[in-house]
Amino acid sequence: MVEGTGDRSSLPRHIAFVMDGNGRWARQRRFLRLRGHEEGAKSLRRLTRHCRSIGVEEVTFYALSTENFERRPAAELGFLFRLLKRYLIDERSELLENDIRLKAIGETDALPADVRAELAETERLTALNRGMVLRLALNYGARQEILRAVKRVARQVSSGEIDAAAVEAMGTDDFRRYLWDAEMSDPDLLIRTAGEYRLSNFLLWQVSYAELWVTDALWPDFDVDGLETALTAYAARERKYGAVGKRSLDSRTGAGKRPANR
Numbered sequence: 001m002v003e004g005t006g007d008r009s010s011l012p013r014h015i016a017f018v019m020d021g022n023g024r025w026a027r028q029r030r031f032l033r034l035r036g037h038e039e040g041a042k043s044l045r046r047l048t049r050h051c052r053s054i055g056v057e058e059v060t061f062y063a064l065s066t067e068n069f070e071r072r073p074a075a076e077l078g079f080l081f082r083l084l085k086r087y088l089i090d091e092r093s094e095l096l097e098n099d100i101r102l103k104a105i106g107e108t109d110a111l112p113a114d115v116r117a118e119l120a121e122t123e124r125l126t127a128l129n130r131g132m133v134l135r136l137a138l139n140y141g142a143r144q145e146i147l148r149a150v151k152r153v154a155r156q157v158s159s160g161e162i163d164a165a166a167v168e169a170m171g172t173d174d175f176r177r178y179l180w181d182a183e184m185s186d187p188d189l190l191i192r193t194a195g196e197y198r199l200s201n202f203l204l205w206q207v208s209y210a211e212l213w214v215t216d217a218l219w220p221d222f223d224v225d226g227l228e229t230a231l232t233a234y235a236a237r238e239r240k241y242g243a244v245g246k247r248s249l250d251s252r253t254g255a256g257k258r259p260a261n262r
Contacts, residue, residue, distance in 0.1 A: 041087055
């Protein structure tokens, strides 16, 4: 496994990835789209290894959206499911060796039975790993996640588990318990490949304060150097969460000039 180098004091705890561009990568090379997905799986593996080696605690990959699940051709979906099944089996030894826990979010009950079985087995085998969480968003949509959470709250009110006063007193951290993964920390950095400037229904609740990084590189071409460029840009940013940043205060008081927030 590649060893990380350099100052990691500003390393994001959680990086989320929108893996875009597999089809375009294949089309540019006159390959079938399926070849792009195969190469994309290699990028996922490569970036997971590097994130683990440098100390990132969580990575979440947007592997299959609800829109993909509903609208992609059956033949392409079938290939994606076979690729996912092979990945879940082939990566078990590396996940265990490197103390990585696999978790899935999304409507996974709709996946083929054989894929669900391998997913459940890999999650079971890695459940006690604590080095890093590798999260796959499968048949996932953020609007659907939030709607599902609201319905869960409504069912608990209806059944008497909680009352209206408890709902009224509910804060954002309380509501988080109803999302797909209550243990997920908010992503610090969201990386999207293929030059598209949109969230595409991904982690809308969780990325409210994430730093965004968009690269023109297609996902199969996105490599460790590309990730390091994103991490360097992230480290240079000032995360204020709505407050007045230190750089702004310094400019008001005349204390040394700093680069403008990017």
